[in-house]
Amino acid sequence: MLTLRLLPLSFGTVVALVLAVTVRRTMERAPSAGDEHSRRTPHVAVKRADVVIIGSGLAGLMAAVHASDVDPSVRVLVLEQNAQVGGNSAKATSGMNVVRSVNGSDSVLRFVEDAMAASHHAADPKLLEIMAQQSEQVWDELQTRFGVELTDVTQLGGHSVPRSFRIPPKADGTPRPLGWTIIAAVKRIVLALPNVQVVTLARVTVLFECNDETLRSGALACIGVRAQLGSPSAEFSAPDASSEELVLYAPAVILASGGFCASRALLAKYAPQVQHLPTTNGAWARGDGLVLAERFHVGVRDLNAxxxxxxxxxxxxxxxxxxxxxxxxxxxxxxxxxxxxxxxxxxxxxxxxxxxxxxxxxxxxxxxxxxxxxxxxxxxxxxxxxxxxxxxxxxxxxxxxxxxxxxxxxxxxxxxxxxxxxxxxxxxxxxxxxxxxxxxxxxxxxxxxxxxxxxxxxxxxxxxxxxxxxxxxxxxxxxxxxxxxxxxxxxxxxxxxxxxxxxxxxxxxxxxxxxxxxxxxxYSMGGLTVNGRAELLDMRSQDPVPGLFGAGEVTGGVHGQNRLGGNALLECAVFGSIAGRNAAVFSIRRGN
Ligand SMILES: Cc1cc2nc3c(=O)[nH]c(=O)nc-3n(C[C@H](O)[C@H](O)[C@H](O)COP(=O)(O)OP(=O)(O)OC[C@H]3O[C@@H](n4cnc5c(N)ncnc54)[C@H](O)[C@@H]3O)c2cc1C
CATH class of the missing domain: 3.90.700.10 (Succinate dehydrogenase/fumarate reductase flavoprotein, catalytic domain)
Incomplete structure (x- = not known):
């Protein structure tokens, strides 16, 4: 385990003085839009980034966009274990919920009440309120910035009003897949951002920690990641332990690694009653984020659900x-x-x-x-x-x-x-x-x-x-x-x-x-405990773990014991954006 003592120095100074960065192989920015398979350049070291994002589903990609927006000098790196970006977000079909102000019959309060009832009153109403309040803003952004036409509205089970938005079919009636279209649109923007890199076939296996005396005595801060790099041949080829490694230091790390419906081990541990069932999730949904966060004593909730x-x-x-x-x-x-x-x-x-x-x-x-x-x-x-x-x-x-x-x-x-x-x-x-x-x-x-x-x-x-x-x-x-x-x-x-x-x-x-x-x-309803600023929380103190953020299915709190259809995409869009912004601001402060 890599444990370092971080003195009251800037992050950059500490990295320069203390850390030996070991990069045997790394990757450069994708050469053209539409191709997230980054070009490999052996023996070129990436010493550090400002924000590292683990996972490229909707939560991860939205985090990348919003971290980049904070300041063009913020260097953002997205690490994705698959050959393609998108995760389970790309599979979504039913809708994304939005409280539209033009819809007089809907309101933030009504949204929160519906979600609380569906969750068996086990969700966190404060997180739900943030999600509902910011839903129209992300809906707007999806339309105007990313060009996703989210205009067909329907009423899914458990909602008291129609508020689940989809993309209308093509003129000839052919349906347009919701999740895939959103991911493709956000990916296009991400790949065009000069301060964002997407590295595929890179599975994060370790989060680095240090004792953070700049903030609180004894608190652990997250200061980077280690990833194993795979080969770009297979659709899902998680690299094995013998593959090459990337060691990367960053003041802020965002976990956006999705749920655990494809991990038989975690299902046996947390939800043994359903462990024999097949899953609609991709094989990548192994709950890596839960395991990675353990060493920081991040709390967990509702994992049985x-x-x-x-x-x-x-x-x-x-x-x-x-x-x-x-x-x-x-x-x-x-x-x-x-x-x-x-x-x-x-x-x-x-x-x-x-x-x-x-x-x-x-x-x-x-x-x-x-x-x-x-x-x-x-x-x-x-x-x-x-x-x-x-x-x-x-x-x-x-x-x-x-x-x-x-x-x-x-x-x-x-x-x-x-x-x-x-x-x-x-x-x-x-x-x-x-x-x-x-x-x-x-x-x-x-x-x-x-x-x-x-x-x-x-x-x-x-x-x-x-x-x-x-x-x-x-x-x-x-x-x-x-x-x-x-x-x-x-x-x-x-x-x-x-x-x-x-x-x-x-x-x-x-x-x-x-x-x-x-x-x-x-869908795994539970996950890591998080506050409204997308900071992951230490289970002992309930304080944020410095440098560690989370968004999307890896976190818990929004769904309690049961998720309303359409709330997962909204959660990713809202809290992914929040995580990106706050991680970038945190990183700038730590770097200075
Ligand atoms: C078939 C299906 C239909 C759905 N339909 C809807 C719907 O209509 N509406 C709705 O709201 N929700 C829907 N959902 C749920 C929703 O799509 C997802 O749960 C949600 O988008 C999760 O997004 P995410 O970004 O948190 O994770 P994901 O989109 O799963 O992305 C996580 C990414 O992290 C990567 N990753 C994981 N571990 C590592 C690691 N160690 N290193 C590097 N990368 C890693 C994964 O490979 C993956 O690409 C559906 C889900 C499924 C499976």
Whole structure:
């Protein structure tokens, strides 16, 4: 462990006098916009930066822009372990929340009340207030500075008014992906800033500390990072311990490294009840920030709270992957219905909140091992088309079946002595069914993409679809007819569903689209404790750790025990900007 004593000297003097900077290889600024793969220049040392940002999701990129804005002389370095920037932010689809002053029915207070209620009153209202107050400012900036057209507004579950903004589709109806478009736009600006460098394939493994006698006796300050550098060949190629290193000193470091939904070790430690579920997150969401901050005694909160999304796609033929594609709410919002593989029937209001739907899936879905073992014989007449048969054959042929069985042998009964919130979630499967009319409304282009990657499957007739799902054709026809007729009832259906998009199309549809879906880990609500200035807090004193800032999913406080859809992107934009500004100011003060 590198521990230094920092005397009351300027940071620059201390670095010059005390620190031997070891850079065996470093990188220069990306040569042109659109290419964040920085050019490598062996044997050129980067001795220090003013602000180092770990992670290039929305929180990290917004921090870079706003640190740079403070003063053109502030040198900002973004370190990203992936070959591409964007993290999970680039995957966002549903919306970003904004309290618009022109919307008379919304207000900061209303926003805070909605988020507090959703969080089970476990969120920090002060952080929420800051987020709501600054939401219009970041919305403005996204439009005017970055050119992101965030004008389509919708009302997501748990919000009392429509305030979730998306990008309208293209003139021909093709949807424009929200997170990806925002990241591409902010990246363009970041790469054009002369005082910002983005270094990809650089995984930070250590934060350097020193005893900071300039501020308080005994307090630890963060003064830099060590990163391992990878090779630019793979999409996600976290460098190993033997790869080359970059040692970098900086008065201010911002953790913007995202959540931990892809870390089986951290899930086992903090949220063991959901550790067996696949995740909609990329493999990079390993909670590095939580581990890096440990040596500074940064507090943590709400780490048990991991949001489970009811519909992750299990793509065929390999259903054993840890990482799954999200089957977005819009698929159900445009008419998709859910069927139980057990009964072949609907079991829920498909538009119910995420946690309600997940619980119903646990009751009515089928344990994935049971599905693999029992659905095949039922559809043996057309086993070539059976989804279970395809999955089973692939797992057998690839030698993955035994390991898959082993990792999912847990009870499918949630009951007994264990408290409800600690009982393990088994992996259960259900079917998502759509007609061509639903698919057209959702976006045929996107559906064809899902089909190409094995997430959606289209069938010429309901009878073929029934065989593929291993359910009775008669039951399926009966259920579809019933659904279409329920839709015309003034009182809704037996599950409390009152909105039935394109329901009539289920009565006589020939072509049918089917997806295999399962509850999946989506978002880590908890994280490092942080104040409204994006300073990370020492758990013992509750004072800020000098030189250490945090923003985005790595921090906790805004979501409590449950996140409202659309609040993650807003959190990144608001607190990323705050972290960037405050880190730059801190760095200037320390440097002088
Ligand atoms: C499928 C999906 C859909 C979503 N849809 C929405 C939505 O519609 N609205 C909404 O508000 N939220 C949504 N979310 C949540 C939201 O997108 C993210 O949670 C949020 O943007 C997190 O941003 P971040 O910047 O904190 O982290 P990320 O965007 O995940 O970025 C973190 C980055 O840090 C890098 N990193 C991690 N550790 C290191 C290290 N040691 N060294 C260097 N780099 C490191 C990672 O590689 C990653 O690129 C969605 C999430 C998913 C998965």
């Amino acid at each position: 991991v949001q489970v999304h009811p519909t992750g796609f299990l793509s065929l033929p390999d259903i054993s992957k840890d990482s799954v594609l999200l089957a977005p709410e819009a698929l159900r919002g445009t008419g998709g219905i859910l069927l139980s593989p057990r009964s072949g029937r609907r079991f829920a209001n498909e538009l119910a909140p995420r946690d309600v739907l997940t619980n119903l899936e646990l009751q009515h879905g089928m344990h994935v091992l049971e599905w693999l073992d029992t659905v095949i014989p039922k559809s043996s007449t057309s086993s070539a088309a059976s989804l279970a048969a395809r999955a089973h054959a692939f797992l057998t042929e690839s030698g993955k079946l035994d390991a898959f069985r082993e990792s999912h042998v847990i009870s499918d009964l949630r009951g007994g002595e264990t408290p409800e919130n600690l009982q393990p979630y088994p992996m259960v499967v259900t079917y998502l069914l759509m007609t061509p009319e639903c698919v057209d409304h959702f976006g045929l282009g996107a559906a064809l993409f899902y089909e190409k990657v094995g997430a959606l499957h289209s069938f010429e007739s309901a009878s073929d679809a029934a065989a593929a799902m291993g359910i009775s054709e008669a039951v399926l026809q009966e259920e579809l007819t019933r659904y279409a007729s329920d839709a015309s009832s003034a009182t809704g259906d037996r599950f409390g569903k009152t909105v039935f998009p394109h329901a009539h199309s289920f009565a006589d549809s020939q072509r049918v689209w089917v997806g295999l879906v399962t509850p999946s880990l989506h």
